[in-house]
Amino acid sequence: DSGVTQTPKHLITATGQRVTLRCSPRSGDLSVYWYQQSLDQGLQFLIQYYNGEERAKGNILERFSAQQFPDLHSELNLSSLELGDSALYFCASSVEGGADEQYFGPGTRLTVT
Amino acid sequence: AQSVAQPEDQVNVAEGNPLTVKCTYSVSGNPYLFWYVQYPNRGLQFLLKYITGDNLVKGSYGFEAEFNKSQTSFHLKKPSALVSDSALYFCAAGGTSYGKLTFGQGTILTVHP
Numbered sequence: 516d517s518g519v520t521q522t523p524k525h526l527i528t529a530t531g532q533r534v535t536l537r538c539s540p541r542s543g544d545l546s547v548y549w550y551q552q553s554l555d556q557g558l559q560f561l562i563q564y565y566n567g568e569e570r571a572k573g574n575i576l577e578r579f580s581a582q583q584f585p586d587l588h589s590e591l592n593l594s595s596l597e598l599g600d601s602a603l604y605f606c607a608s609s610v611e612g613g614a615d616e617q618y619f620g621p622g623t624r625l626t627v628t
Numbered sequence: 629a630q631s632v633a634q635p636e637d638q639v640n641v642a643e644g645n646p647l648t649v650k651c652t653y654s655v656s657g658n659p660y661l662f663w664y665v666q667y668p669n670r671g672l673q674f675l676l677k678y679i680t681g682d683n684l685v686k687g688s689y690g691f692e693a694e695f696n697k698s699q700t701s702f703h704l705k706k707p708s709a710l711v712s713d714s715a716l717y718f719c720a721a722g723g724t725s726y727g728k729l730t731f732g733q734g735t736i737l738t739v740h741p
Contacts, residue, residue: 517671546727558672558718558731571726605671612727614660614679619671 518542519620521606527626533594536623540587540608546570547589548609548617549581553602564589565612596627630655632721634732641709642740649704649735651719660722661702662729663693665715672718678702689713709739 518541528534540547549561551574560573564583575581578596583589593600603622609615631654641647653659660679664672676687683695693704702719716736720729 517673519671548727548729557733560728560730563727565726571728573728607672609727614677614722615727616662616674616677617727617729618674619664621671 517618517620519606519608519618521604521620521623523623524621525624525626527628528596529628530596530598532596532627533592534596534625536591536593536604536606536625538589538591538606538608538620540589540606541618544608544610544618545587546609546612546615546617547583547587548607549575549589549591550605550607550619551602552605552622556602558605561591563612570612593625598627601625601627630721630723630730632719632730632732634717634719634735636735637733638736638738640738640740643711644708647706647709647713647737647739649717649719649737651702651704651732652700653702653719653721654700655721655723657723661693661695662720662722663687663691663702663704664718664720664731666718666734667715675704675717711739711741713737714739 520539545566561575563571581591605622607617607619609617662677663675678695719732
């Protein structure tokens with residue numbers, strides 16, 4: 516158990532809908548990262564937050580947004596969902612960033628029908 | 629742009645034999661390099677990392693990795709494989725102060741009894 520929690524574990528929704536994925540980092544970690552894992556794209560970095568502020572952005576679509584709250588939990592919002600958004604979404608946390616190892620949550624499996 | 633390549637989609641070894649999972653990277657500046665393992669329906673687990681110093685890095689579960697700057701490689705090794713090592717292995721590189729990781733496509737390791 517990495518200490519990173521993600522809810523929900525599974526999510527099934529229809530195209531055009533909006534969903535929110537939630538992540539609680541390990542105690543003491545200030546950085547939260549979001550990754551998308553799919554068969555065709557592999558594991559892709561989406562976005563990083565550090566202590567409430569956006570720190571780095573990767574291949575995140577404009578339909579997706581995230582935030583980190585004062586208690587350091589984070590939410591990833593996915594809107595206008597398309598079939599291609601079906602994937603495993605992982606949250607990870609680390610103490611700060613840079614060379615710190617990241618600890619991954621169990622993931623949320625999103626299925627868009 | 630950063631990139632990580634894992635040239636083998638699959639590696640098969642017999643239990644008790646040494647194993648190697650290959651990784652090459654392209655990062656400007658000094659890289660941070662990581663190995664993670666993913667078991668079915670689980671998040672990624674941190675195995676080891678290289679930041680600087682000794683080119684041979686030791687990690688969890690008897691794994692080690694050798695950093696080779698001239699060949700831009702960071703191969704994962706284990707002297708004696710176990711059936712329980714069978715999993716999906718990811719190499720990742722970071723090169724900034726922020727913590728964004730670029731992952732390879734992953735290598736499926738199968739250890740046969």
